Amino acid sequence: GEDVEQSLFLSVREGDSSVINCTYTDSSSTYLYWYKQEPGAGLQLLTYIFSNMDMKQDQRLTVLLNKKDKHLSLRIADTQTGDSAIYFCAEFDTGGNQFYFGTGTSLTVIP
Amino acid sequence: GAVVSQHPSRVICKSGTSVKIECRSLDFQATTMFWYRQFPKKSLMLMATSNEGSKATYEQGVEKDKFLINHASLTLSTLTVTSAHPEDSSFYICSARWDRGLNTEAFFGQGTRLTVV
Numbered sequence: 001g002e003d004v005e006q007s008l009f010l011s012v013r014e015g016d017s018s019v020i021n022c023t024y025t026d027s028s029s030t031y032l033y034w035y036k037q038e039p040g041a042g043l044q045l046l047t048y049i050f051s052n053m054d055m056k057q058d059q060r061l062t063v064l065l066n067k068k069d070k071h072l073s074l075r076i077a078d079t080q081t082g083d084s085a086i087y088f089c090a091e092f093d094t095g096g097n098q099f100y101f102g103t104g105t106s107l108t109v110i111p
Numbered sequence: 112g113a114v115v116s117q118h119p120s121r122v123i124c125k126s127g128t129s130v131k132i133e134c135r136s137l138d139f140q141a142t143t144m145f146w147y148r149q150f151p152k153k154s155l156m157l158m159a160t161s162n163e164g165s166k167a168t169y170e171q172g173v174e175k176d177k178f179l180i181n182h183a184s185l186t187l188s189t190l191t192v193t194s195a196h197p198e199d200s201s202f203y204i205c206s207a208r209w210d211r212g213l214n215t216e217a218f219f220g221q222g223t224r225l226t227v228v
Contacts, residue, residue: 031214033217040222040224041222042115042220042221043155048216050213088154088155092217098157099157099206103154
């Protein structure tokens with residue numbers, strides 16, 4: 001399968017920006033996603049980016065995609081305590097009809 | 112946004128019994144539904160992929176006779192854990208693929224915490 005890598009932990013102070021990084025290996029991915037998982041809950045789709053885009057902004061969220069380096073990032077502006085959760089990046093292999101998930105980054109927001 | 116409903120959210124069952132988990136896409140027709148298992152503090156592990164009206168495709172190492180998947184309609188897939196054992200205790204999550212024009216999105220259910228005692 002494909003490899004999707006993320007750093008495991010990130011701590012930021014409330015009000016600061018958070019940047020969660022992700023690297024992937026499948027160059028044929030069409031879509032790349034960011035999901036949020038709160039304790040004991042399912043995954044919530046935050047945003048996604050089409051592979052022919054470099055950037056997508058949605059309110060406090062900014063997704064940057066560097067296709068050359070196969071690097072995806074999620075920036076959360078003005079991070080709040082409610083943003084504390086695990087964030088998963090995922091790539092979708094349209095040919096194989098399968099999602100590949102990263103290991104998840106646990107974001108802790110310090111008041 | 113689109114909603115995927117997964118039921119039940121928690122279930123405790125005795126060893127040797129079977130448990131059925133339902134996954135419904137409430138406001139869209141799902142091309143494909145996926146079943147995942149998540150261990151504590153770990154990422155999602157794909158168990159199987161199911162398309163409506165056809166047999167599920169299981170990932171290597173997943174016993175198809177133990178984890179029965181039925182995809183009866185474009186809005187409903189079920190996972191039945193048969194003859195459950197304590198090692199089957201886990202968090203199970205379904206997701207549904209929605210193809211909207213050129214966009215493909217996947218929405219997840221709330222997850223089911225299965226505890227086998």
